[in-house]
Structure formats: C-alpha cells, structure tokens
Amino acid sequence: MILLTFLLKLLLSLVLLFFVITAVLLLVPFYYHMDLAYNKGMALDLKVKWAKRFCLNGIYNSDAGFVTKLFIFGREITIKPKNKAKQKKEQKDKAGEYKKHKKRKFKINDIMDKYFLEELIVFLKKILIAIKPEQLRIKLLYGFDDPFVTGSVSGIVYFLESIFPNADCDISPVFDEVTADFEMVVSGKLTLGTFMVELIRFLFKKDVRNKLKNLIKAETFS
Structure with missing residues (x-):
C-alpha cells in the first residue's frame, strides 16, 4: 500500500x-535571427535563443550540409553533418525509393486552389x-513557366508584404523565364504557444488536411 501510494505520488509529480x-516552452518567447538565400543552391544561417541559457546555431549550404551547434549553460555541443559518401548513398537509396513508388512531380499548380490559398494566406x-x-x-x-502562376504568386507575395509595410522589400516577378533568386x-521573437494554436486551427480543417496529404505524396518541386 505504501509502495502504491509512493508510485502514485511519483506519477503525479512527473505529470x-x-x-x-x-x-514554460509555450509561453517563454524564442529570439531568432535568420539569413536565408537561394540561387541554384540553398544557404542558411539560423540562430535561436531561449531563456538566455539555451542557444542553437544552425548553418547550411549545399556543399557542406547542415552543421548545428547547441549552447546549453555555456557548454557547446556540435552536431556535424554526415560524410559525403554516406549522404550520396542515402540520396541514391531515396532516388530508388522514389522510382519504386513512382511518385509524381510536384507542380506549383498543385496549390493553385482558391479555398486552400485563402486558408493558407x-x-x-x-x-x-x-x-x-x-x-x-x-x-x-x-x-x-506559366505567366498566370507567376501573376497569382505575385498577388500573394504583395499581400504578405502589406502586413509589414516598414519591411525592406525588393520583389520582382519575371514573366518570360523560369528563375528563382532569393x-x-x-530577426525577432516568437512565442511557441501562439504558433501551435494557429497551426492546430489550420490543420483541423478537413479540406486543408486533404490538400496537404496530396502535396506530401508528390516527389519534389519541378
């Protein structure tokens, strides 16, 4: 009986x-700074700090892969990327899996659905x-490759830009060629609780979930 009481108290304490x-994780804000660039390859430098004692620094580029450093109470922990030989093997295995399951290519037109776009915006x-x-x-x-898609994306981009009128934005659509330079x-802060509430509300909508499932089934951007 004493043992059972102890176990119940321990369980309640753990809960x-x-x-x-x-x-605490949901209410204490995270401070972040991100540099992101894309031009025939991705480059990312991300720093996230929480409660002044925990810091994450992630650096990624297409050649070196992703390098992550964690700083916990002043102690540094480095997570190095996998060696290139192993990465090539994994990429080859994934390519084989994609071919085996015959996944279709993702196309930008897949998200050009009025209801989904409204909810996403x-x-x-x-x-x-x-x-x-x-x-x-x-x-x-x-x-x-489709000027209509370029125009539609422009409308979304300019709408999102209007949310932050003081931001420094230089946005230029190109209608006569396929290109991407970003x-x-x-930098700022984010309360995880607010993000999770909005994400759950978004995912709870049946049509949104169905659309996302179809997008996940696609292989990649073409």
Whole structure:
C-alpha cells in the first residue's frame, strides 16, 4: 500500500513536471535571427535563443550540409553533418525509393486552389504577426513557366508584404523565364504557444488536411 501510494505520488509529480515544462516552452518567447538565400543552391544561417541559457546555431549550404551547434549553460555541443559518401548513398537509396513508388512531380499548380490559398494566406498572416519580426529584409526575383502562376504568386507575395509595410522589400516577378533568386534577413521573437494554436486551427480543417496529404505524396518541386 505504501509502495502504491509512493508510485502514485511519483506519477503525479512527473505529470505535473511535464505540464510545467510544456507551459514554460509555450509561453517563454524564442529570439531568432535568420539569413536565408537561394540561387541554384540553398544557404542558411539560423540562430535561436531561449531563456538566455539555451542557444542553437544552425548553418547550411549545399556543399557542406547542415552543421548545428547547441549552447546549453555555456557548454557547446556540435552536431556535424554526415560524410559525403554516406549522404550520396542515402540520396541514391531515396532516388530508388522514389522510382519504386513512382511518385509524381510536384507542380506549383498543385496549390493553385482558391479555398486552400485563402486558408493558407490567413494562416501565414497570423503566423507572421505572431512572429513579430523586428527586422525584415527581402530580395526576391522569381518566375514560373506559366505567366498566370507567376501573376497569382505575385498577388500573394504583395499581400504578405502589406502586413509589414516598414519591411525592406525588393520583389520582382519575371514573366518570360523560369528563375528563382532569393535573399532574406529576419530577426525577432516568437512565442511557441501562439504558433501551435494557429497551426492546430489550420490543420483541423478537413479540406486543408486533404490538400496537404496530396502535396506530401508528390516527389519534389519541378
């Protein structure tokens, strides 16, 4: 009986500890700074700090892969990328799996659905407001093989740009060629709880879930 009482108290303590840690994670803001660029290859430099004691620094480029450094109470932990031979083997295995399952290519037209776009824009607007960037600089040059798609994406881009009128944006659509050149610098803070609430609301919509399932089944951007 004494043992059972002890186990119940221990279980309740662990459950309480779990909820306290979850509440802290959801309510204490994360501070972030991100440099992102794409031009025939991706480059990313991301720094995230939480509660002044935990920091994550992730650096990625197409040649070196992803290098992550964690700083916990002043201690540095480096997570190095896999060696290139192993990466090539994994890429070859994945290519074999894609061929085996005959996944279709993803096309930008797959998301040109009026209902889905409306819901996605509302969700992105709420998330961008929740992120509260203190600095936002964007340079974007883009074009698709279908001028209609380029025009539609332009409407979405300019709408999102209007949410942050003080941002430094240089956005140029190209209608006569397929191109992509992107640079972004953004920093600010994010409360994880707000993000999770909006994400759950977005995913709880049946039509949105069905659309996302279809997109996930696609292989990649073409």
